[in-house]
Amino acid sequence: MLKDYYAILNVAQDATVAEIKQQYQKLLLIHHPDKQQQQQQQQSQTLPVSVTSIPLQDIKEAWECLRQPTQRSFYDSSLKAMKLRANGQVNDDIDLDDMEYDEDSSTYSSPCRCSGEYIISEGELELGVDTVVCSTCSLIVRIHYELADDEDNEEN
Ligand SMILES: [Zn+2]
Structure with a gap:
């Protein structure tokens, strides 16, 4: 099952590499181990679930794939096919x-x-x-x- 890297990074499917990079760096900061400790204490009130539930590994994997045009276009077509298939x-x-x-x-x-x-x-x-x-x-x-x-x- 293919992961939806766009959903993981919370970017549009037609986002530019620069936009994706910006969002990736933002997420890295949020998921930084030092930050996470603080967050664990207050996450129930302040952090949206969508931010905390994504493994750092997935975020890195998503960025590694989407930053490369060839890999991204291949990924895009696979993702599109998977979504269509999921919709029957x-x-x-x-x-x-x-x-x-x-x-x-x-x-x-x-x-x-x-x-x-x-x-x-x-x-x-x-x-x-x-x-x-x-x-x-x-x-x-x-x-x-x-x-x-x-x-x-x-x-x-
Ligand atoms: Zn046709």
């Missing part, structure tokens, strides 16, 4: 075998009913991603595949 909006199921493989980019693709495409990379598959949003419209498909651990069965 998966539109179709595809078998990985039915998808077109492109060796140059190591991606699998399948046409959508609009003129867009569903594209998933081998890297994403290895990470366990199995839902893809169309490159053009908002339809989403779930991809069925089995991890290739039975290569010995291939003919020689």
